Amino acid sequence: MYWKKEFKKGKNYLSDRNLKEALKCFESAVTQCPVSSKSGLEKSLFYLGVTLKKLGRSDSAFRCWHIARELKDNGHSTEMIQRHSNKYGQPVHTFNIEDDKAAFMSIQLEKYIKMKKVSRFCSEVEKDVIKDIISQHWVNLLQSGIFDHMSVDRKLKFFRNQNIIFPVADISYLEKDNEVIYTDFHSGHQLSMNDLCLCGSGILFSQCCGRIKTSEELEVGDF
Numbered sequence: 001m002y003w004k005k006e007f008k009k010g011k012n013y014l015s016d017r018n019l020k021e022a023l024k025c026f027e028s029a030v031t032q033c034p035v036s037s038k039s040g041l042e043k044s045l046f047y048l049g050v051t052l053k054k055l056g057r058s059d060s061a062f063r064c065w066h067i068a069r070e071l072k073d074n075g076h077s078t079e080m081i082q083r084h085s086n087k088y089g090q091p092v093h094t095f096n097i098e099d100d101k102a103a104f105m106s107i108q109l110e111k112y113i114k115m116k117k118v119s120r121f122c123s124e125v126e127k128d129v130i131k132d133i134i135s136q137h138w139v140n141l142l143q144s145g146i147f148d149h150m151s152v153d154r155k156l157k158f159f160r161n162q163n164i165i166f167p168v169a170d171i172s173y174l175e176k177d178n179e180v181i182y183t184d185f186h187s188g189h190q191l192s193m194n195d196l197c198l199c200g201s202g203i204l205f206s207q208c209c210g211r212i213k214t215s216e217e218l219e220v221g222d223f
């Protein structure tokens, strides 16, 4: 089995701290591992995530761990997600304000991408322009100090309700009727980021079904 060889080699490189080579091996293990081997894929994705994290690529690491978690609940990937998530379910930053900014960027990027017919960026220039517009909006919000004392749930609602005018003619996205609201049917309350997820994963809603995808995930999509 070719993927197993690559996986083993990867683990050796990882323990020798040769991250570049480890990365190559785990990437090829993930690609070569047959889809039928759930545990093989899960293991390979977990270690690929660990290597990416060590390389400072937290967003990519999260992508790996979330896919691995879907293959196997309560595995090592779940543990990593719990350990490294911020209150939005994204990779934690050094400062709180960076966590807020990353969540805001993701929410607005997702809005933009969703309203496009092709659901993705068509060029690097487009991506840069849109990110600049969102960043500028963020700076204005930050200076206003308006969300300084809001809870995570209120901040999220506030971030989602910010309608930035992007340079496109189609504004149909402004209709909010397709927004998903997660509700606990037992209590009838809207689910908070600090609640346990309703899907039964045993982890926080903010780290599971309610998490804010990273900008990288939105740009690249899943594997």
Ligand SMILES: [Zn+2]
Residues within 6 Å of the ligand: 197, 198, 199, 200, 201, 205, 208, 209, 210
């Ligand atoms: Zn969930």
